[in-house]
Amino acid sequence: MRRRLAALAVCAAVIFAAACSGDALPAPPPPPPMHPMPGASGAGDPYYPDDGNGGYDALGYQVDATYDPPSGHLDGDTTVTAKATQDLSRFDLDLRGLDVHSVEVDGKPAKFTREKAFELVVTPPSPIRAGTTFRTRVRYGGDPAKTSHGGGSENGWQHSADGGAFMVGEPHSAAFWYPVNETPRDKATFTLTAHVPAGWTVISNGREGPPGTWTEPNPVASYLTTIAIGKFSVDRSTLPDGTPVVSAYAPGAEARRATGSRLPEVLGFLSGKFGPYPQSAAGGIYLDEDIHFSLETQTRPTYAKWAELATLVHESAHQWFGDSVSLKDWSDICLNECFASYAQWLWAEREGQNLDDRYRAAIDITRGSTDFWSQKLVGMGQGHEFEGVYNKGILALHALRREIGDPAFNRLLHDWPSRFRHGNATWADFETMATQVSGRNLHEFFDVWFRGTKLPADADLFPGSLRS
Known part of the structure; x- marks a missing residue:
């Protein structure tokens, strides 16, 4: 009896290390070998590589x-x-x-x-x-x-x-x-x-x-x-x-x-x-x-x-556009500034201003300005990030609004901050969402307005209700 109790005590003592049969449990695998390397000294933005x-x-x-x-x-x-x-x-x-x-x-x-x-x-x-x-x-x-x-x-x-x-x-x-x-x-x-x-x-x-x-x-x-x-x-x-x-x-x-x-x-x-x-x-x-x-x-x-x-x-x-949804590359600064600037127009519209009239007046003033229309809104080059996004960017977004119509544009303004809330996004992400929301191929429109360096042709300059 004493000998049996002693054996049971031994089994209890090693229950988590070995079975009573004497077979050892497998040891946990060793951690994989490390291959330490220096972290990069830049995050990868081509405009600011350091x-x-x-x-x-x-x-x-x-x-x-x-x-x-x-x-x-x-x-x-x-x-x-x-x-x-x-x-x-x-x-x-x-x-x-x-x-x-x-x-x-x-x-x-x-x-x-x-x-x-x-x-x-x-x-x-x-x-x-x-x-x-x-x-x-x-x-x-x-x-x-x-x-x-x-x-x-x-x-x-x-x-x-x-x-x-x-x-x-x-x-x-x-x-x-x-x-x-x-x-x-x-x-x-x-x-x-x-x-x-x-x-x-x-x-x-x-x-x-x-x-x-x-x-x-x-x-x-x-x-x-x-x-x-x-x-x-x-x-x-x-x-x-x-x-x-x-x-x-x-x-x-x-x-x-x-x-x-x-x-x-x-x-x-x-x-x-x-x-x-x-x-x-x-x-x-x-x-x-x-x-x-x-x-x-x-x-x-x-x-x-x-x-x-x-x-x-x-x-x-900006608390929505730029802060909550942040850019990945500074070449996409239009995601911040074009939208914050257009918010000023939305506020003016709330106050009773006709934005189509304001848009047409701006086109009349800038039509002959090569400098104005040569400013890219996306991929503008390092050092030029803040040149066109506060003025040409407003016109581009109003043209997009008229191109896709108010229901799609309003949904875009609402869904974008929700989809990328507290994260990062790219201009390509925005073009993809605009295409999905509108159900239209907008590639040429974005090329002309956001990557272009010339006054758009009338079809893109006066889309939708702006044609009348």
């Missing part, structure tokens, strides 16, 4: 920034959570200027070097297996306003009139103040915790937490993240569905509340055209700065001092 990086998918940024307005000094502590898409021996982040003090990968010190204009090259203590989620912590600092920038819509870190600072720019923005995979192809969540002296206010993307803390839970393209530090007056409210609205007005911009207060009305109108508002929050950052552009920073656009109601409509439309 932008972004390969080998991983950024999932989220946690940015901790301490900024001293009098000295202009910033100390940053950013953690990038990412998933390896290959076996990685090393990988890059984008960071412009600023001195890097230390880098850790999953809590262990990592080697790092700076290469080219803005590559931060990180070598982890051991290779990272494909499919692994890893965290990279970078501590850094300096005066971001001293980092050179390209001008135009690349604004760099700027000091504001009240002694604070703000950061807006396109296509380059985020890498001026935190390490990032700076490409719209790799969207990620974003959290900012900012520390500033008493009397200063920090405004950023998404939902407001404790003072200086902002969280955007929806994926965001990095150039659409922002920070503004100033002596702001802040208004807080909610949309009818409970979405929080935070609008901040810099000293000298307080009178813009008359414009900012119309945001719920504008978003309600656009939701009727494009579908439900896709963002986690709403509002605006109203600067008293004479920069030559406003920018659709996600959830909370940043407005120059000259911005008025039409600009509010434009930047609000």
Whole structure:
């Protein structure tokens, strides 16, 4: 009896390792061998081949920034959570200027070097297996306003009139103040915790937490993240569905509340055209700065001092076209700007304007302008992205509307943001959807209007009701 109980005890002790018969269970297979390689130092956009990086998918940024307005000094502590898409021996982040003090990968010190204009090259203590989620912590600092920038819509870190600072720019923005995979192809969540002296206010993307803390839970393209530090007056409210609205007005911009207060009305109108508002929050950052552009920073656009109601409509439309549905390549910028610009016409139509009359008047003015019609709206070439999309792009979309009719056009405006919500899309995707929705072959029309460099023939220039 004792001998039998002992045998049973032995069987119970090894039940998960071997059967009582003595046959061993098969050992789990060893992990496949790794073949670590460096991640690419660019994401593949032909216009900006050095932008972004390969080998991983950024999932989220946690940015901790301490900024001293009098000295202009910033100390940053950013953690990038990412998933390896290959076996990685090393990988890059984008960071412009600023001195890097230390880098850790999953809590262990990592080697790092700076290469080219803005590559931060990180070598982890051991290779990272494909499919692994890893965290990279970078501590850094300096005066971001001293980092050179390209001008135009690349604004760099700027000091504001009240002694604070703000950061807006396109296509380059985020890498001026935190390490990032700076490409719209790799969207990620974003959290900012900012520390500033008493009397200063920090405004950023998404939902407001404790003072200086902002969280955007929806994926965001990095150039659409922002920070503004100033002596702001802040208004807080909610949309009818409970979405929080935070609008901040810099000293000298307080009178813009008359414009900012119309945001719920504008978003309600656009939701009727494009579908439900896709963002986690709403509002605006109203600067008293004479920069030559406003920018659709996600959830909370940043407005120059000259911005008025039409600009509010434009930047609000971007929350669907450009922010929620983001481009993959900068050659497809018409997906952002043509539609946001046409939203201004839709608003004017709401106010009683006859868009066909407005269109014909614009054709009369531009008919003899070779420069106007030579601007491509798709595949325009690096450096020419923002030349035709704000004016010729409006005419092209109105012509498309008349070509396919209002029912199909309205469905297109609604279905596009729904189909690619919080993702990326291409101009080819849009042409495919337009063809499917309209049930027509539109290849020649798109060639003439969006890839063409000449005044369209009358059949394409005056389609549908525009012929009468």
